[in-house]
Amino acid sequence: MNIYRSHVLICGGTGCTSSKSDKLQEKFEKLLVEKELDKEVKVVRTGCFGLCEAGPIIIVYPEGSFYSQVKIDDVEEIIEEHLLKGRIVKRLLFKDAIVEDIVKSVDEVDFYKKQKRIALKNCGVINPEDIDEYIALDGYLALGKALTEMTPEEVIETVKDSGLRGRGGGGFPTGLKWGFTAKAEGNQKYVLCNADEGDPGAFMDRSILEGDPHSVIEAMALAGYAIGSNQGYVYIRAEYPIAVERLQIAINQAREKGLLGKNIFGSDFDFDMEIRLGAGAFVCGEETALIASIEGERGMPRNKPPYPANKGLWQKPTLINNVETYANVAQIILHGADWFKEMGTEKSPGTKVFALGGKINNTGLIEIPMGTTLREVIYEVGGGIPNGKKFKAVQTGGPSGGCITSESLDTPIDFDSLTSIGSMMGSGGMIVMDEDDCMVDIARFFLDFTVEESCGKCPPCRIGTKRMLEILEKITSGKGEPEDLDRLERLAENIKVSSLCGLGQTAPNPVLSTLKHFRHEYEAHVNEKRCPFPHLRINSI
Amino acid sequence: MDTVIIKINDERVEVPNDFTILQAAKKMGIDIPTLCYDERLESHAACRMCVVEVEGARNLQTSCSLKVADGMEIKTHSERVIQARKDILDLLWANHPNDCLTCEKSGECKLQEYCYKYDVKETTFEGKRKNYEIDDSSPFFYNNQNKCINCGKCVRVCSELQHTNAIGFSERGFNTHVSTPFEIGIDNSVCVSCGNCVSVCPVGALMPKSKEKFRLWETKKVRTTCSYCGVGCQMDLLVKDNKVVGVQPANGPSNNGLLCVKGKFGFNFINHPDRLNKPLIKKDGQFVESSWEEAYGLIVEKVNNIKSEKGSEVFAGFTSARCTNEENYLFQKLFRAGIGTNSVDHCARL
Ligand SMILES: Cc1cc2nc3c(=O)[nH]c(=O)nc-3n(C[C@H](O)[C@H](O)[C@H](O)COP(=O)(O)O)c2cc1C
Ligand code: SF4
Numbered sequence: 001m002n003i004y005r006s007h008v009l010i011c012g013g014t015g016c017t018s019s020k021s022d023k024l025q026e027k028f029e030k031l032l033v034e035k036e037l038d039k040e041v042k043v044v045r046t047g048c049f050g051l052c053e054a055g056p057i058i059i060v061y062p063e064g065s066f067y068s069q070v071k072i073d074d075v076e077e078i079i080e081e082h083l084l085k086g087r088i089v090k091r092l093l094f095k096d097a098i099v100e101d102i103v104k105s106v107d108e109v110d111f112y113k114k115q116k117r118i119a120l121k122n123c124g125v126i127n128p129e130d131i132d133e134y135i136a137l138d139g140y141l142a143l144g145k146a147l148t149e150m151t152p153e154e155v156i157e158t159v160k161d162s163g164l165r166g167r168g169g170g171g172f173p174t175g176l177k178w179g180f181t182a183k184a185e186g187n188q189k190y191v192l193c194n195a196d197e198g199d200p201g202a203f204m205d206r207s208i209l210e211g212d213p214h215s216v217i218e219a220m221a222l223a224g225y226a227i228g229s230n231q232g233y234v235y236i237r238a239e240y241p242i243a244v245e246r247l248q249i250a251i252n253q254a255r256e257k258g259l260l261g262k263n264i265f266g267s268d269f270d271f272d273m274e275i276r277l278g279a280g281a282f283v284c285g286e287e288t289a290l291i292a293s294i295e296g297e298r299g300m301p302r303n304k305p306p307y308p309a310n311k312g313l314w315q316k317p318t319l320i321n322n323v324e325t326y327a328n329v330a331q332i333i334l335h336g337a338d339w340f341k342e343m344g345t346e347k348s349p350g351t352k353v354f355a356l357g358g359k360i361n362n363t364g365l366i367e368i369p370m371g372t373t374l375r376e377v378i379y380e381v382g383g384g385i386p387n388g389k390k391f392k393a394v395q396t397g398g399p400s401g402g403c404i405t406s407e408s409l410d411t412p413i414d415f416d417s418l419t420s421i422g423s424m425m426g427s428g429g430m431i432v433m434d435e436d437d438c439m440v441d442i443a444r445f446f447l448d449f450t451v452e453e454s455c456g457k458c459p460p461c462r463i464g465t466k467r468m469l470e471i472l473e474k475i476t477s478g479k480g481e482p483e484d485l486d487r488l489e490r491l492a493e494n495i496k497v498s499s500l501c502g503l504g505q506t507a508p509n510p511v512l513s514t515l516k517h518f519r520h521e522y523e524a525h526v527n528e529k530r531c532p533f534p535h536l537r538i539n540s541i
Numbered sequence: 542m543d544t545v546i547i548k549i550n551d552e553r554v555e556v557p558n559d560f561t562i563l564q565a566a567k568k569m570g571i572d573i574p575t576l577c578y579d580e581r582l583e584s585h586a587a588c589r590m591c592v593v594e595v596e597g598a599r600n601l602q603t604s605c606s607l608k609v610a611d612g613m614e615i616k617t618h619s620e621r622v623i624q625a626r627k628d629i630l631d632l633l634w635a636n637h638p639n640d641c642l643t644c645e646k647s648g649e650c651k652l653q654e655y656c657y658k659y660d661v662k663e664t665t666f667e668g669k670r671k672n673y674e675i676d677d678s679s680p681f682f683y684n685n686q687n688k689c690i691n692c693g694k695c696v697r698v699c700s701e702l703q704h705t706n707a708i709g710f711s712e713r714g715f716n717t718h719v720s721t722p723f724e725i726g727i728d729n730s731v732c733v734s735c736g737n738c739v740s741v742c743p744v745g746a747l748m749p750k751s752k753e754k755f756r757l758w759e760t761k762k763v764r765t766t767c768s769y770c771g772v773g774c775q776m777d778l779l780v781k782d783n784k785v786v787g788v789q790p791a792n793g794p795s796n797n798g799l800l801c802v803k804g805k806f807g808f809n810f811i812n813h814p815d816r817l818n819k820p821l822i823k824k825d826g827q828f829v830e831s832s833w834e835e836a837y838g839l840i841v842e843k844v845n846n847i848k849s850e851k852g853s854e855v856f857a858g859f860t861s862a863r864c865t866n867e868e869n870y871l872f873q874k875l876f877r878a879g880i881g882t883n884s885v886d887h888c889a890r891l
């Protein structure tokens with residue numbers, strides 16, 4: 001094996017790829033060969049580094065130099081100066097990576113300091129298309145350990161003890177779910193991975209699949225062993241072509257190495273998996289709709305119970321977990337439940353990945369220990385609000401969540417405390433609003449999304465959300481009447497209590513929470529018959 | 542069968558443990574409204590009309606899908622439940638043409654019935670309403686999606702019971718509607734015109750193309766057995782002024798509430814002027830009406846004559862799939878034992 005003196009890590013996440021990081025890679029490789037450095041310097045295309053705002057990003061090790069917004073013409077200079085002469089190209093460093101002329105390595109940059117990477121551990125570190133790199137960082141060790149040293153019950157117990165809760169939004173205890181599915185009677189069981197991530201602005205699961213697909217494959221095999229299943233499916237949006245491609249490469253490589261297939265690790269455990277593509281309906285992320293979609297039916301939720309654990313895919317007991325949930329599992333098995341519980345809070349151990357967006361300096365992907373406060377996330381990790389504007393609110397939980405105001409900024413982020421302040425964890429979208437944002441318009445934006453995405457099965461969601469949106473549009477266009485606010489509230493309550501699935505049950509939340517915290521803005525629209533803000537519609541979050 | 546004890550509206554009742562709340566309530570004579578429920582179909586829980594309050598549950602629960610459990614306490618008509626049902630009706634009405642005056646479903650429409658029962662006079666909402674072109678391509682029925690309440694019964698009957706899968710939901714959200722693949726129209730689809738979708742539609746969205754103008758309350762229902770084949774489907778003829786104006790399937794042991802195109806739509810012959818009601822005998826080259834006695838007498842006479850002249854073997858009998866098993870049995874008996882020939886057959890063998 002070749003030993004390289006330097007590694008050039010180029011972000012191959014979706015953000016950086018769209019700003020042409022693939023061209024940077026080509027140029028690097030070409031010039032390194034020309035300068036006969038290709039035996040000394042290795043170029044690695046990794047998953048997302050998180051700081052998409054500053055893309056395309058390149059990190060050069062061993063120094064950990066964090067170059068941002070690198071252009072094709074900068075490649076030559078990095079090679080000439082940094083890789084040949086050992087002089088860091090300061091002008092290309094990320095702004096926080098050089099303070100008063102002192103160069104900081106990537107781990108010392110504020111953006112990363114408060115972060116703790118478990119689910120994103122390998123993202124931005126390894127080449128996701130090379131299984132050996134995953135294995136080199138303890139990949140498939142947990143699966144080996146489970147198959148050779150642990151009973152399925154012990155695997156489930158460990159996941160239970162770790163306190164891991166579903167990262168897909170609901171926060172349901174993962175170990176409990178595994179236990180239910182293991183106990184359910186059935187000659188065939190299935191393990192599903194929910195990679196239908198569809199919240200506006202969210203790309204946590206996408207980044208994990210693009211940057212570290214094997215972590216999900218390994219966890220699904222572990223789940224298969226734990227519950228007694230030999231077949232898995234990953235349901236992933238067709239709009240995530242890079243993730244789909246890398247996942248397929250990873251599955252193929254795992255098969256070649258015998259890590260999927262028959263008699264894994266010489267045991268009598270068989271497990272294989274396939275990809276199923278979704279066609280981009282948000283509601284197909286709801287687990288029963290997802291199952292219907294895999295079965296080839298129209299993706300419409302159905303009433304629970306029965307839960308998938310008892311009657312899921314093709315009526316068989318089925319375990320369904322989110323991508324990020326799975327991405328934690330192998331490390332829990334490897335390091336133990338206590339290790340995991342040391343991070344985060346008592347009821348929400350571990351970390352959570354968020355996609356930071358909106359009016360914030362460092363937009364991108366972050367992973368923080370549960371219990372970090374919203375203030376720390378927004379002002380330290382996120383670098384505060386751009387252009388010296390004032391913070392107004394932050395929306396968590398996407399279209400199902402609510403807005404959180406400055407009074408609650410010191411709330412520690414975990415499942416229960418976000419719910420207690422009228423929002424929710426959701427899957428990890430976090431959108432920051434500043435003083436210029438019209439909260440009525442924000443509510444309208446989210447509601448517009450759910451109206452479009454309703455499956456149309458039940459009247460409260462199908463007709464009710466549409467009527468709510470019409471009332472909101474009436475208000476934002478200056479035609480609202482005072483009674484409209486009460487009507488909105490009553491209708492919202494009705495939709496919440498009588499809708500069939502989570503989409504409808506949570507659709508009114510953005511309206512209810514803005515009505516609660518920013519009722520004066522609604523009243524201003526109604527009384528002044530116009531939007532009191534310079535009307536910028538936020539269609540582009 | 543194991544049973545459980547539950548309380549519905551403070552009354553204790555023992556029911557089988559695989560009952561839904563809806564079934565338990567029905568057993569007690571409590572009427573819970575439903576728009577999408579059909580006992581023959583998988584529970585759909587879409588219309589939300591059957592919601593009830595279950596002690597300990599945060600949200601209202603759909604009684605059509607939730608199974609009973611020991612000790613469950615249920616309120617089927619609490620204030621909260623009634624308000625929720627009113628709200629649903631209000632919303633359905635907010636996307637439904639207000640034309641009961643001329644709608645042919647009037648009198649049998651479930652939306653109308655529940656709006657009456659729950660005192661929903663009109664919708665409290667303004668806003669967009671559906672506006673679809675009526676699909677009248679089928680010779681037998683219309684699909685008027687402007688009246689559809691998306692209960693999904695038609696789609697499920699077509700797929701779960703009829704197994705034709707001709708129709709499904711298309712588009713999403715507010716625009717969700719029942720249609721054929723690629724909107725090609727019923728007549729161009731794989732639809733076999735059985736009309737079972739029409740029979741289950743609770744509102745006036747799927748309606749037979751009727752030749753007569755009638756109101757349901759003007760008709761009398763006559764239970765009968767379909768005369769088209771030997772299956773013995775049960776049906777109710779809708780009779781107005783001694784004339785059959787429509788057919789509704791009834792739930793018989795052999796048809797489970799279903800009919801085929803002939804039973805459902807093929808009744809116009811009954812009152813057709815060309816239909817033979819009396820036997821005709823050809824006399825002097827002309828068909829002349831006669832009595833049954835005369836006609837049967839003539840047949841017996843001719844059979845006897847031919848049999849004595851040429852023997853039994855010259856006879857052959859051919860019977861119809863429209864007769865029952867019993868009738869077919871009697872027919873072959875008549876030919877074998879009465880006439881003395883084994884040459885007897887049946888059109889269904891062809
Ligand atoms: C409308 C709707 C959309 C959802 N979308 C997703 C999704 O994109 N990804 C996801 O993992 N879970 C989604 N969920 C939650 C899933 O139904 C399910 O709870 C989750 O996949 C379970 O995995 P977990 O326990 O690991 O979180 C959605 C739920 C609803 C109601
Ligand atoms: S709540 Fe909305 S998305 Fe969910 S089943 Fe009802 S109509 Fe479909």
Ligand code: SF4
Pocket residue numbers: 695698699703705706707708731732733734735736737738739
């Ligand atoms: S008439 Fe029969 S086959 Fe045609 S759509 Fe209706 S149920 Fe399906």
Ligand code: SF4
Pocket residue numbers: 688689690691692693694695696719738741742743744746747
């Ligand atoms: S057409 Fe009738 S049966 Fe079909 S979904 Fe609409 S209301 Fe229900």
